[in-house]
Amino acid sequence: xxxxxxxxxxxxxxxxxxxxxxxxxxxxxxxxxxxxxxxxxxxxxxxxxxxxxxxxxxxxxxxxxxxxxxxxxxxxxxxxxxxxxxxxxxxxxxxxxxxxxxxxxxxxxxxxxxxxxxxxxxxxxxxxxxxxxxxxxxxxxxxxxxx
Numbered sequence: 001x002x003x004x005x006x007x008x009x010x011x012x013x014x015x016x017x018x019x020x021x022x023x024x025x026x027x028x029x030x031x032x033x034x035x036x037x038x039x040x041x042x043x044x045x046x047x048x049x050x051x052x053x054x055x056x057x058x059x060x061x062x063x064x065x066x067x068x069x070x071x072x073x074x075x076x077x078x079x080x081x082x083x084x085x086x087x088x089x090x091x092x093x094x095x096x097x098x099x100x101x102x103x104x105x106x107x108x109x110x111x112x113x114x115x116x117x118x119x120x121x122x123x124x125x126x127x128x129x130x131x132x133x134x135x136x137x138x139x140x141x142x143x144x145x146x147x
Contacts, residue, residue, distance in 0.1 A: 012128025024061035030054025041107035085122035
């Protein structure tokens with residue numbers, strides 16, 4: 001019995017969609033209210049950083065949307081997404097460890113919470129990618145046995 005194509009990549013697509021929603025929402029928020037977010041994070045965070053982050057997050061969201069709409073999913077793009085999410089998490093941790101004085105207590109909590117959410121999404125994407133790879137290997141192995 002074969003698994004329908006739409007179910008093979010369901011977990012990965014769902015995780016990419018969650019990533020898209022978080023990235024697009026944050027990107028829009030950074031562009032619409034950079035001053036409010038900058039003050040919340042801490043006075044040392046300039047408005048232009050919020051604008052730059054907002055634009056970058058919207059570009060990332062567009063990259064994610066392109067992946068989600070692609071049939072079939074491309075393994076390399078999914079892997080790149082996971083790597084970029086990991087960079088975000090590591091950068092967040094480094095900021096909190098090396099420059100906590102730049103951020104208010106609320107800002108530190110927000111950075112940590114977002115990093116935790118991004119890490120969770122990265123794990124879900126990794127599991128989805130592994131599931132996709134396992135099914136591809138199983139299908140390839142079954143084809144070899146039939147020969």
